[in-house]
Amino acid sequence: MIKSIKTWILVGFASLLLVACGQSGGGAGSKKSKTLDNTKKAGFVKCGVSQGLPGFSNADEAGNWTGIDVDVCRAVAAAVLGDADKVKYTPLSAKERFTALTSGEIDVLARNTTWTLSRDADIGLTFVGVNFYDGQGFMVRKASGINSVNDFKNGISACTNTGTTTELNMRDFFNSKNISYEPIAFEKADEVVQAYDAGRCDTYTTDKSGLAAQRTKLSNPDEHKVLPETISKEPLGPVVRQGDSVWEDIVRWSLNTMIEAEEYGVNSSNASSLKDSDNPAIKRLVGAEGELGAAFGLDNDWSLRIIEQVGNYGESYKKHIADTGILPNRGPNELWTKGGILYVPPAR
Amino acid sequence: MNFKNLKLNLSNKNKDLIPQILTILFLILVVIYFTINAQNNMGNRGISFGFGFLSQESSFDITFSLIDYDGSHSYARAFLVGLLNTILVSAIGIFFATILGVTIGIARLSQNYLVAKSAEWYVEIFRNIPLILQIFFWYFAALRALPLTVDSINFYDISFLNVKGWYVPKFVWVNFSVFIYSLIFALILIYFLAKYAQNQRDKYGKQIPTLYISISLIFGLPLLTFLFGGVSLSFEIPELTQLSKTVYVYRGGVSIIPELISLALALSMYTATFIAENVRAGILGVSKGQKEAAASIGLTKGQILKLVVMPQALRIIIPPTTNQYLNLTKNSSLAAAIAYPDIVLVFAGTALMQTGRAIEIISITMLTYLSLSLSISVFMNWYNKKMAIKEK
Numbered sequence: 001m002i003k004s005i006k007t008w009i010l011v012g013f014a015s016l017l018l019v020a021c022g023q024s025g026g027g028a029g030s031k032k033s034k035t036l037d038n039t040k041k042a043g044f045v046k047c048g049v050s051q052g053l054p055g056f057s058n059a060d061e062a063g064n065w066t067g068i069d070v071d072v073c074r075a076v077a078a079a080v081l082g083d084a085d086k087v088k089y090t091p092l093s094a095k096e097r098f099t100a101l102t103s104g105e106i107d108v109l110a111r112n113t114t115w116t117l118s119r120d121a122d123i124g125l126t127f128v129g130v131n132f133y134d135g136q137g138f139m140v141r142k143a144s145g146i147n148s149v150n151d152f153k154n155g156i157s158a159c160t161n162t163g164t165t166t167e168l169n170m171r172d173f174f175n176s177k178n179i180s181y182e183p184i185a186f187e188k189a190d191e192v193v194q195a196y197d198a199g200r201c202d203t204y205t206t207d208k209s210g211l212a213a214q215r216t217k218l219s220n221p222d223e224h225k226v227l228p229e230t231i232s233k234e235p236l237g238p239v240v241r242q243g244d245s246v247w248e249d250i251v252r253w254s255l256n257t258m259i260e261a262e263e264y265g266v267n268s269s270n271a272s273s274l275k276d277s278d279n280p281a282i283k284r285l286v287g288a289e290g291e292l293g294a295a296f297g298l299d300n301d302w303s304l305r306i307i308e309q310v311g312n313y314g315e316s317y318k319k320h321i322a323d324t325g326i327l328p329n330r331g332p333n334e335l336w337t338k339g340g341i342l343y344v345p346p347a348r
Numbered sequence: 349m350n351f352k353n354l355k356l357n358l359s360n361k362n363k364d365l366i367p368q369i370l371t372i373l374f375l376i377l378v379v380i381y382f383t384i385n386a387q388n389n390m391g392n393r394g395i396s397f398g399f400g401f402l403s404q405e406s407s408f409d410i411t412f413s414l415i416d417y418d419g420s421h422s423y424a425r426a427f428l429v430g431l432l433n434t435i436l437v438s439a440i441g442i443f444f445a446t447i448l449g450v451t452i453g454i455a456r457l458s459q460n461y462l463v464a465k466s467a468e469w470y471v472e473i474f475r476n477i478p479l480i481l482q483i484f485f486w487y488f489a490a491l492r493a494l495p496l497t498v499d500s501i502n503f504y505d506i507s508f509l510n511v512k513g514w515y516v517p518k519f520v521w522v523n524f525s526v527f528i529y530s531l532i533f534a535l536i537l538i539y540f541l542a543k544y545a546q547n548q549r550d551k552y553g554k555q556i557p558t559l560y561i562s563i564s565l566i567f568g569l570p571l572l573t574f575l576f577g578g579v580s581l582s583f584e585i586p587e588l589t590q591l592s593k594t595v596y597v598y599r600g601g602v603s604i605i606p607e608l609i610s611l612a613l614a615l616s617m618y619t620a621t622f623i624a625e626n627v628r629a630g631i632l633g634v635s636k637g638q639k640e641a642a643a644s645i646g647l648t649k650g651q652i653l654k655l656v657v658m659p660q661a662l663r664i665i666i667p668p669t670t671n672q673y674l675n676l677t678k679n680s681s682l683a684a685a686i687a688y689p690d691i692v693l694v695f696a697g698t699a700l701m702q703t704g705r706a707i708e709i710i711s712i713t714m715l716t717y718l719s720l721s722l723s724i725s726v727f728m729n730w731y732n733k734k735m736a737i738k739e740k
């Protein structure tokens with residue numbers, strides 16, 4: 001008996017570690033980027049996305065992925081491989097996402113992921129920027145008479161997703177208000193929506209963009225409303241593995257290029273005609289001046305391809321978030337020049 | 349001479365031993381290889397390995413806990429909460445699956461056509477639908493069917509059932525320990541009574557009404573503590589409180605969350621089908637001659653079942669039923685789908701996510717399930733041995 005227990009423990013560990021090994025990705029500290037080489041060899045960018053969040057990453061009936069997170073991966077593919085469609089999408093749950101990235105199953109994680117200190121510093125990840133400034137909010141039934149978070153009282157039950165910062169923020173919030181609450185955390189967003197819809201909980205809490213998107217899935221969306229308060233900062237952005245700084249730079253500047261392009265009024269339809277612009281910043285963006293791509297081992301048209309094939313940030317936001325009715329108002333996700341907080345370092 | 353003997357030894361004993369040693373060596377090498385590989389890979393990616401995180405503050409709350417817990421406790425405590433919740437739902441599941449399984453199993457052998465057919469239909473329907481679908485069905489069907497808190501189903505003004513759970517009165521004890529001691533004392537007395545009764549039966553063929561004496565002991569002794577031991581019991585009845593215009597909640601009492609109810613329901617209804625088949629097989633496995641022989645020496649129907657049929661049927665029933673208990677325990681990990689805070693949801697879910705320590709947490713969780721299953725196995729094997737034929 002004892003012997004067989006031991007054998008099972010050994011077998012258990014062996015299979016566990018087998019999973020842990022996976023395939024090897026970016027090498028540490030090398031000047032050349034292993035991830036870039038592997039991506040070029042494979043011919044596609046390995047991108048981790050959500051299991052379906054309208055506006056961010058969502059697949060249609062034909063299996064085509066769209067959303068502003070998806071556009072980050074498309075931008076990387078356009079820069080590195082010359083074709084924005086050369087992306088392989090892997091839908092991941094909140095729980096799986098970081099392991100998938102650190103084990104090399106994916107190379108870019110664009111999955112509405114909140115940038116926090118412990119994630120950045122502790123588990124072998126590097127956040128490269130922010131593509132959506134979000135904040136956690138609450139949704140309630142209009143008939144409930146709750147008009148603000150100050151109307152919450154002891155014993156309220158709140159549904160949310162497990163494995164997210166939401167769960168932690170919710171606790172911080174209720175503790176700070178000294179309210180006892182019943183937390184009900186589901187693994188998948190669809191089950192949260194169903195449970196909230198059935199009345200299992202009085203409020204549904206997650207990122208406000210998520211609330212807006214999930215509200216459309218309720219049986220009577222008009223009977224629900226999102227409370228005005230925002231209880232947390234949720235800067236969502238793409239993530240890469242730690243240790244491949246070239247790849248990290250490529251992803252960071254692919255995103256920055258989209259935002260900078262909007263700032264300078266460069267979009268998918270006018271980009272190529274701006275090659276002889278008078279503004280050097282615009283000329284650098286469309287690859288007519290400087291040798292910026294060489295720093296990552298890319299050609300000089302990398303940023304032009306991003307703008308032409310994917311569009312600038314404003315185009316992406318309008319197409320996926322505004323026109324779909326999720327959040328028509330850009331709020332903090334407006335350029336710094338227009339009263340928002342989108343501000344990227346200059347591409348020069 | 350001697351040499352020949354040695355050769356003979358080699359071919360008999362050592363021949364078996366050598367492949368075994370080689371296999372174990374190979375396994376050890378494989379484990380070492382993967383450990384080193386994993387360490388290298390983790391090192392390359394800047395991931396550290398260690399169990400220090402277990403003592404850190406977890407900072408997330410859990411809906412339902414058998415022990416005192418909130419987010420200021422450690423991850424280790426959260427693990428314990430999850431483990432206890434897993435054990436709770438498994439124990440409830442095993443209890444009801446056994447009762448339901450035995451009933452259905454016996455019903456399948458009934459002479460009554462309607463009873464036998466209904467039991468057969470039950471088995472065929474519930475064992476052929478994937479468990480996860482049954483869990484979803486019971487959970488969302490229950491949520492949709494149950495009323496909102498304000499129009500709860502009312503049981504005699506002490507217990508209330510609604511979409512947020514089943515609220516029952518809480519027992520408030522005074523001198524609870526005295527009550528428990530009296531219960532333990534009663535159980536010890538019953539044990540000796542059973543020994544004595546068996547002795548009397550074996551020696552003098554005297555029948556002592558053990559059952560009635562036991563029942564009066566187990567109820568009588570604790571009852572006496574109420575009269576003389578200073579024990580008292582009162583109930584805290586759940587009370588409806590209004591939180592806002594349409595939001596109500598029950599305060600006080602004990603709330604049994606719908607996640608637990610539907611998970612336990614799905615697990616026991618599913619596993620009962622397999623246990624029912626085991627019971628049927630066990631009873632059919634006892635030959636008719638045994639019953640006839642027992643009847644011919646004048647045993648009553650109850651005695652035949654208790655003394656002749658069941659001891660033999662149990663030998664057939666126990667081993668496959670052990671498997672079902674193990675399955676039920678492992679299947680309880682599907683809890684994560686409907687937000688029942690078991691070890692998979694709490695520890696291999698939220699805790700894993702917050703700490704990012706996948707390898708550590710998954711190995712702890714695997715070892716936990718392994719030890720849970722092995723404990724059930726060990727217990728059932730002991731019971732099986734006890735029930736096995738004792739050759740004299």
